[in-house]
Amino acid sequence: MSDDLRELPLRERKKLRTRRALSETALHLFTENGYDATTLDQLCDAVEVSKRTFFRNYRSKEDVALAADSDLWSAYLEQVATLPMDGPLLDALRSALDTTLGAMDPDWERRFLATRELSEAVPALRAHSLGYCQDTTCALVTTVIGAAGTEVDEERLRLTVEIFVAAWRTASLRWTAQAGQGGREGLMRRIEETFAKLPEALTAAVQ
Known part of the structure; x- marks a missing residue:
């Protein structure tokens, strides 16, 4: 864990980890499988979060990309x-x-x-x-x-x-x-x- 993350409250650390996991996984899936071929359902399943959690972090598929x-x-x-x-x-x-x-x-x-x-x-x-x-x-x-x-x-x-x-x-x-x-x-x-x-x-x- 980076020093920057350690300084944040636990709730904020969890939120930041989720946001980073979504962006990292999205970039991997879009690169490997194609942007159009990858759905938000597939992304959320890969990160094990709900769509509701996704939309708390990003407004759209374009935003996470x-x-x-x-x-x-x-x-x-x-x-x-x-x-x-x-x-x-x-x-x-x-x-x-x-x-x-x-x-x-x-x-x-x-x-x-x-x-x-x-x-x-x-x-x-x-x-x-x-x-x-x-x-x-x-x-x-x-x-x-x-x-x-x-x-x-x-x-x-x-x-x-x-x-x-x-x-x-x-x-x-x-x-x-x-x-x-x-x-x-x-x-x-x-x-x-x-x-x-x-x-x-x-x-x-x-x-």
């Missing part, structure tokens, strides 16, 4: 909410991403890579992932406004967040295309390289 994404961004939004908003916003968002990635569980990048590969192969998951990305972008804007605590230029803020999300997607897609080369450190290097290209990208000319 993309659990690695939601694990990252839920933790990220919590991190951003604590940021001091006294410097360049893009730098703060990038720093929070590094911190969040560093704190994810040791097996997260394996799950994330498998999730990305599954999403690319299943149109329904790809569409759900895009919708989730839009929802997360809106939530990030709201979180930053709340953390700022003062009036902000919402249009400029939203543009900065959109640039941040685009850079993340570019880096993570490149890492996925390279079969997760270098593991988590490799992903963080791709992120660093992508953000370093932003100034040039924003002034690029088509020749």
